[in-house]
Amino acid sequence: MAAFDDDHPPRADLINDCVHCGFCLPTCPTYALWGEEMDSPRGRIHLMSQGLGGEPLSDSMVTHFDRCLGCLACVTACPSGVRYDTLIADTRQQVERRHPRPLRDRALRAAIFALFPYPRRLRLLRGPLRAYQASGLRRLVGRTGLARHAPTLAMMESLAPTLSRPVRLPERIPPRGPRRAVVGMLTGCVQSAFFPDVNAATARVLAAEGCEVLIPRTQGCCGALSVHAGRRSEARAFARALIDAFSGGDLGHRDLDHRDLDYLVVNAAGCGSSLKEYGELLADDPAYAERAAALSARVRDLSELLVELGPVAPRHPLPVTVAYHDACHLAHGQGVRAQPRALLRAIPDLELREIADPELCCGSAGVWNLLNPEPARQLGERKARDVLATGARLLVTANPGCLMQIAAAVRRLGSATGDSTTGRCSAAGDSSATGGVAIGLAHTAQVLDASIRGLPVDALG
Amino acid sequence: MTATSMTATSTTAIGTLAARLRTVLGTDRVISDRQELRTYECDGLAQYRVVPALVVFPHTAAECAAVVKACAAAGVPFVARGSGTGLSGGALPHADGVLIVTAQMRRILELAPADERAVVEPGVINLQVTRAATPAGYYYAPDPSSQQICSIGGNVAENSGGAHCLKYGFTTNHVTGVEIVTPDGDLVRLGGRAPDAPGYDLLGAFVGSEGTLGIATEVTVRLVRLPETVRTLLAAFDTTDAAGAATSAIIGAGVVPAAIEMMDALAIEAAEAAVHCDYPAGAGAVLIVELDGPAADVEAQFVAVERLCRDNGAFEIRIAADDAERALFWKGRKSAFAAVGRISPDYIVQDGVIPRTALPDVLRRIGEIAAEHGVRIANVFHAGDGNLHPLVLFDDAADGQAARAEAASGAILDLCIEYGGSITGEHGVGVDKAKHMPRMFTADDLDTMQLVRCAFDPRGLSNPGKVFPTPRLCGEVPGRHKGAHPLQEAGVAEVF
Numbered sequence: 001m002a003a004f005d006d007d008h009p010p011r012a013d014l015i016n017d018c019v020h021c022g023f024c025l026p027t028c029p030t031y032a033l034w035g036e037e038m039d040s041p042r043g044r045i046h047l048m049s050q051g052l053g054g055e056p057l058s059d060s061m062v063t064h065f066d067r068c069l070g071c072l073a074c075v076t077a078c079p080s081g082v083r084y085d086t087l088i089a090d091t092r093q094q095v096e097r098r099h100p101r102p103l104r105d106r107a108l109r110a111a112i113f114a115l116f117p118y119p120r121r122l123r124l125l126r127g128p129l130r131a132y133q134a135s136g137l138r139r140l141v142g143r144t145g146l147a148r149h150a151p152t153l154a155m156m157e158s159l160a161p162t163l164s165r166p167v168r169l170p171e172r173i174p175p176r177g178p179r180r181a182v183v184g185m186l187t188g189c190v191q192s193a194f195f196p197d198v199n200a201a202t203a204r205v206l207a208a209e210g211c212e213v214l215i216p217r218t219q220g221c222c223g224a225l226s227v228h229a230g231r232r233s234e235a236r237a238f239a240r241a242l243i244d245a246f247s248g249g250d251l252g253h254r255d256l257d258h259r260d261l262d263y264l265v266v267n268a269a270g271c272g273s274s275l276k277e278y279g280e281l282l283a284d285d286p287a288y289a290e291r292a293a294a295l296s297a298r299v300r301d302l303s304e305l306l307v308e309l310g311p312v313a314p315r316h317p318l319p320v321t322v323a324y325h326d327a328c329h330l331a332h333g334q335g336v337r338a339q340p341r342a343l344l345r346a347i348p349d350l351e352l353r354e355i356a357d358p359e360l361c362c363g364s365a366g367v368w369n370l371l372n373p374e375p376a377r378q379l380g381e382r383k384a385r386d387v388l389a390t391g392a393r394l395l396v397t398a399n400p401g402c403l404m405q406i407a408a409a410v411r412r413l414g415s416a417t418g419d420s421t422t423g424r425c426s427a428a429g430d431s432s433a434t435g436g437v438a439i440g441l442a443h444t445a446q447v448l449d450a451s452i453r454g455l456p457v458d459a460l461g
Numbered sequence: 462m463t464a465t466s467m468t469a470t471s472t473t474a475i476g477t478l479a480a481r482l483r484t485v486l487g488t489d490r491v492i493s494d495r496q497e498l499r500t501y502e503c504d505g506l507a508q509y510r511v512v513p514a515l516v517v518f519p520h521t522a523a524e525c526a527a528v529v530k531a532c533a534a535a536g537v538p539f540v541a542r543g544s545g546t547g548l549s550g551g552a553l554p555h556a557d558g559v560l561i562v563t564a565q566m567r568r569i570l571e572l573a574p575a576d577e578r579a580v581v582e583p584g585v586i587n588l589q590v591t592r593a594a595t596p597a598g599y600y601y602a603p604d605p606s607s608q609q610i611c612s613i614g615g616n617v618a619e620n621s622g623g624a625h626c627l628k629y630g631f632t633t634n635h636v637t638g639v640e641i642v643t644p645d646g647d648l649v650r651l652g653g654r655a656p657d658a659p660g661y662d663l664l665g666a667f668v669g670s671e672g673t674l675g676i677a678t679e680v681t682v683r684l685v686r687l688p689e690t691v692r693t694l695l696a697a698f699d700t701t702d703a704a705g706a707a708t709s710a711i712i713g714a715g716v717v718p719a720a721i722e723m724m725d726a727l728a729i730e731a732a733e734a735a736v737h738c739d740y741p742a743g744a745g746a747v748l749i750v751e752l753d754g755p756a757a758d759v760e761a762q763f764v765a766v767e768r769l770c771r772d773n774g775a776f777e778i779r780i781a782a783d784d785a786e787r788a789l790f791w792k793g794r795k796s797a798f799a800a801v802g803r804i805s806p807d808y809i810v811q812d813g814v815i816p817r818t819a820l821p822d823v824l825r826r827i828g829e830i831a832a833e834h835g836v837r838i839a840n841v842f843h844a845g846d847g848n849l850h851p852l853v854l855f856d857d858a859a860d861g862q863a864a865r866a867e868a869a870s871g872a873i874l875d876l877c878i879e880y881g882g883s884i885t886g887e888h889g890v891g892v893d894k895a896k897h898m899p900r901m902f903t904a905d906d907l908d909t910m911q912l913v914r915c916a917f918d919p920r921g922l923s924n925p926g927k928v929f930p931t932p933r934l935c936g937e938v939p940g941r942h943k944g945a946h947p948l949q950e951a952g953v954a955e956v957f
């Protein structure tokens with residue numbers, strides 16, 4: 001049986017754009033780990049082409065597709081403009097539909113996808129201990145056979161930061177000063193469950209910069225995790241619901257229509273890149289195609305929007321050294337690299353430092369670290385070492401997955417001192433690598449918020 | 462070209478060999494899954510494809526030697542592969558052979574900036590050497606455009622060059638010693654740390670041997686002090702003639718730039734599409750000229766270069782204000798090959814050398830070749846040393862275009878020979894240009910080269926089928942033919 005059916009196979013014309021130059025290899029995390037062609041972008045494209053040429057979707061072929069983190073570093077690196085993002089998305093949904101996975105693997109995936117896209121279920125994961133004790137999860141674990149996946153579970157436990165009380169944001173936040181834009185705000189699953197402070201900071205920064213912020217409570221998952229895992233129909237369902245949430249009903253005493261929104265702001269890199277692709281995701285759905293495309297066009301990462309609008313709120317000095325980590329789905333997925341750096345540099349007394357090999361993924365990659373715990377650990381530790389080597393006091397990034405992944409790796413490298421509280425997990429670095437300096441972690445929004453409000457550095461990480 | 466199917470006997474031989482290699486390397490590092498093998502069927506020159514029988518990943522020199530020894534014992538040919546970016550099919554596998562991939566041998570074993578030396582494993586990426594040495598104020602000078610991914614082992618095998626080889630020389634000038642596995646599986650050292658070793662220059666023979674004399678398992682390279690000053694300018698001209706004249710004027714004035722690179726309009730278009738390098742609009746050609754060295758020298762020469770560019774018709778000159786701008790100038794140039802994929806579905810990267818002074822003539826002739834064959838040709842080249850990289854653009858889907866592109870590409874090589882140049886500057890002969898070797902060398906020239914091959918690899922197991930147009934049998938004295946060998950009678954091989 002041929003590897004792919006006619007329902008959106010990886011496109012031959014996109015595959016043929018690849019000239020086999022290999023320039024994408026050094027930025028690919030799996031090639032960095034293993035040095036094997038079939039676990040490189042060039043090799044994966046070759047496997048897709050084999051699939052189109054009649055090779056079956058074998059276990060080994062699927063393994064190499066599965067091992068791809070979807071970090072899209074290869075898209076940035078490719079001088080020929082190969083659309084690997086589109087290729088792997090098409091391939092993944094073929095794999096999910098057509099490849100019978102072993103039972104354990106299926107159970108694990110089912111369990112993860114029964115959990116992650118649902119903020120309320122996620123909230124049950126409150127800190128390493130309570131995560132496992134949370135009755136809901138334990139039942140889920142028992143029922144699905146998740147327990148047999150000890151490494152994944154261990155990874156999940158090591159990742160989960162302890163939670164502060166969930167922050168309940170109002171549905172409408174008025175601008176401070178004259179209104180410059182009306183923006184919808186996505187709260188995200190992982191972000192809202194594990195890092196509610198980040199959402200609160202985002203809303204405050206937006207309001208301070210003159211945005212009226214609308215946060216519909218009906219919003220759920222954007223479908224990013226599903227789409228990156230090839231669960232396309234599940235992703236489409238999430239997308240439709242989200243479009244509805246931002247285009248209907250009475251919200252904070254005003255009728256919301258998506259056309260009223262100047263922007264839809266996202267503070268999680270993975271969500272942002274998937275929202276920007278709603279147009280493509282729902283292109284075949286006549287009822288939603290147009291609204292999806294219209295919404296996608298309004299989506300902005302927080303840093304993108306703030307640079308577009310230009311600052312009005314005064315910044316207070318924040319004397320701190322910051323290492324900025326490019327989240328893959330921001331840097332490679334959305335091409336947003338300069339804006340967060342510019343915003344951070346504009347804060348008086350803040351010193352920005354660059355991390356070596358900035359293009360290399362930290363190994364978080366959606367739920368990849370749960371499905372591939374061992375290589376994820378290696379990538380996380382490599383990144384943590386590079387981060388600690390900057391000697392910065394604070395690590396800043398714009399994706400909840402990266403924050404959890406790097407925090408866990410930093411903890412492993414050094415001895416954890418830290419309560420990894422919401423959005424400000426702090427951990428002591430390996431003293432040999434850092435001279436005993438601890439590093440705190442924060443989202444870009446929190447740093448901006450602290451500067452605008454004139455909070456001390458200690459308020460962060 | 463497609464893979465020939467394996468004979469029954471070779472299949473069992475391979476099966477036995479695979480089992481043997483698994484005991485040496487472990488199961489994970491011996492690949493025999495068809496689909497996985499196929500990802501290794503080609504290098505950077507993807508029109509040649511052969512699926513290897515096995516792919517193996519040694520981690521140490523000793524493992525590499527054990528693999529080669531096992532191959533030699535079984536009489537199975539083997540091919541080395543680094544990062545698979547070669548552009549002449551040098552790492553094209555053998556259908557009944559083992560592909561030995563060095564990509565996992567990537568440790569920098571020693572970094573000794575004070576001695577201006579580094580010792581690296583063959584799979585180490587070229588740019589990584591520079592990155593490791595930079596904090597100490599040193600770098601590795603040879604800089605192929607593929608430097609972010611090509612391996613030092615591949616560089617040694619191809620004697621690779623790059624933009625800065627004009628001043629600093631090719632790989633051969635930067636390697637002082639190698640440890641190799643001979644085709645019998647013995648580990649031996651050629652050269653050392655000293656700049657020159659007594660006796661025959663076997664190191665010199667090995668560098669550029671394209672994997673036919675054995676496999677490099679450790680390479681000692683020179684590190685060069687980072688220059689005090691680097692100054693880079695980008696000059697735009699109306700025509701390649703004017704840019705070529707400027708190049709000759711600069712060299713003629715006794716200036717030795719670190720690099721002089723030229724791109725023509727079509728190449729500029731591709732680079733713009735790929736990396737938005739923002740070269741001056743409307744340029745028929747651009748030159749990138751880089752000077753490096755002590756500040757005072759560089760400043761004086763830079764003024765001269767600027768004047769010579771203007772005298773020869775440069776309508777715009779940009780001077781890189783900082784490293785970021787310099788990087789942008791270079792980004793356009795270094796991504797040019799792969800970037801051509803943006804403006805053409807298929808293309809051939811040609812590599813030839815001509816005397817620098819013939820540049821305007823040769824470029825005109827290349828233009829004529831393009832018109833005659835109905836293809837577009839973009840030109841990117843190391844203008845300073847006359848190393849041309851014409852890119853012949855075509856669409857494989859269109860009838861007959863591939864054949865016409867191939868013909869045009871061959872005609873360019875004839876042109877290089879006609880002007881007293883060479884059929885390859887830095888990409889090597891590999892499988893692609895083996896057929897062109899007799900155009901450049903006499904039968905006696907080639908025989909003499911083969912004597913060297915025979916001394917290292919009498920059974921022809923190390924990367925067979927590359928470099929030479931006809932396989933030969935070793936063990937016979939050249940010239941004195943005593944009766945035909947059975948293979949010779951069968952027309953498969955020649956004796957010398």
Ligand SMILES: Cc1cc2nc3c(=O)[nH]c(=O)nc-3n(C[C@H](O)[C@H](O)[C@H](O)COP(=O)(O)OP(=O)(O)OC[C@H]3O[C@@H](n4cnc5c(N)ncnc54)[C@H](O)[C@@H]3O)c2cc1C
Binds near residue numbers: 543610616620
């Ligand atoms: C876009 C692009 C730009 C390029 N630009 C340049 C350029 O500017 N200058 C230039 O010179 N080249 C250039 N190249 C060609 C190529 O990158 C070089 O030839 C490079 O040295 C190949 O290195 P590799 O590791 O990819 O070797 P491979 O392609 O894997 O192998 C090349 C040859 O080396 C042999 N080999 C590999 N490792 C060993 C070893 N350890 N011992 C013995 N033999 C070995 C192989 O058998 C093969 O014959 C370019 C290629 C591309 C795709």
Ligand code: SF4
Binds near residue numbers: 027084
């Ligand atoms: S998306 Fe990331 S992991 Fe996947 S092939 Fe590209 S670089 Fe490698």
Ligand code: SF4
Binds near residue numbers: 017025080
């Ligand atoms: S860089 Fe682009 S063209 Fe080159 S091998 Fe990778 S995907 Fe293919």
